[in-house]
Amino acid sequence: MARELSDWQPCPVPGEVSLPGHGLRLEPFEAGRHVAPLFIALCGPGNDGIWDWILHGPFDTPSKLGDFFQTRNASGEWRTMVIYDDATDTCLGTASYMRLRPDQGSAEIGAVLYSRALQRTRAGTAAFALMATHVFDELGYRRFEWKCNAQNEASGRAALRYGFSWEGRFRNDYVWRGRNRDTDWYSIIDAEWPAVKAALEAWLDPSNFNETGEQLKSLSAVRERLA
Template sequence: MQQRTNEFGQPIGAPVPDWHGAKMPDDTPLTGRYCRLERLNVERHADELYDAYGRASDARDWTYLSVGPFDSLDAYRAHVSRIAGLADPCHYAVIDLATGKAVGTLALMRIDATHGVIEVGFVTYSPLLQKTRAGTEAIFLLIQHAFDTLGYRRFEWKCDSLNAPSRAAALRYGFTFEGIFRQAIVYRARNRDTAWFSIIDSEWPAIRPAFNTWLEPSNFDAQGAQVRKLAELVDAQRERVRADAS
């Protein structure tokens, strides 16, 4: 694409015609094949979530989070009471449709509807949700909602740069690594360099079908193992789009 310039000969960005901002998330549940996302609620979800998190053998899942672990149900319920009604972060419980139980949480956050930027964060999966189809689908439902319903232009994923599993997950989901913000925050009395990832709206049409194909029941064998990896499907779909555009 030829670089645009203004009347002074200065380079300027691509036009964004008729942009009027994106919508804020509301209380609408998001339902897929394997899970449903509901706005977090103390009475509906806290007890089930505390039980689900308690199935972990140790507290390693909380290392890179700014909260937890919680040593009692009362402490966890108090935490959920503090965050459940917030507009930003907007916290969701992940409901396993097979059991009807809440098995994890995640949030939409740093919501900038004016400029169309939104982030997923506070991803807190219990052992019942980790490495499952529902866990992947929960991320897909949020991205799909942000782009296709709410009209955002940019969807972000950020994590501690030392959090290797989170960085690998972002790449698996089709996010592009953008770099490291050094000494970005202090949490748990320690430094955090933050790794930034994003998907932008022009990339989503290539990523969406890869998720849909991966989530199809036919993509899993009789033992429940995936036939094709999500990252492989994302790469193949991107190559297809590039070939069609050339």
């Protein structure tokens, strides 16, 4: 059922408070605090592949990386969250709230830059869950978006795994590194969020992992069981 909107009011902007949970904390980006650890996590030898599908980067100095994030956050275009492991205080990567439309209750998660230590882990899914919970449950958003290069099959699979629905393809959307980029759009809306959240919480529960940290049931299997 569609949400009643006769008394609709704009939502607060996301990404202005820290988000703790699941052994992580996500902190709003601050250049003086976060550039150096982000450079260690995301740049340097062996990390160029992290930037393969990003419109900018990789960066070869901390100052260039800092300018990249600082410019977008200072303009209000992004609200970047920096992901830390609580136990070790290690920076693991970052993801940003983008295409912010608080008047419409809509935001995108993008520029998802996970270090090698965070990719394909329980913590990576937990970071997404914290960001989604913040916009839907704490700020009252109606829509959460995910967009990716149509050729980036891994990103499309990740969107579907998290619970997004594919909406369509914007053809000839960008000229990207001398090539055409078609952009695939995905979303979760507020009516879908309770089921998406329930699946994420069930999958993230410690009982779904063995002593070596391997999942017992996949997120898709958990979602099917709950459905």
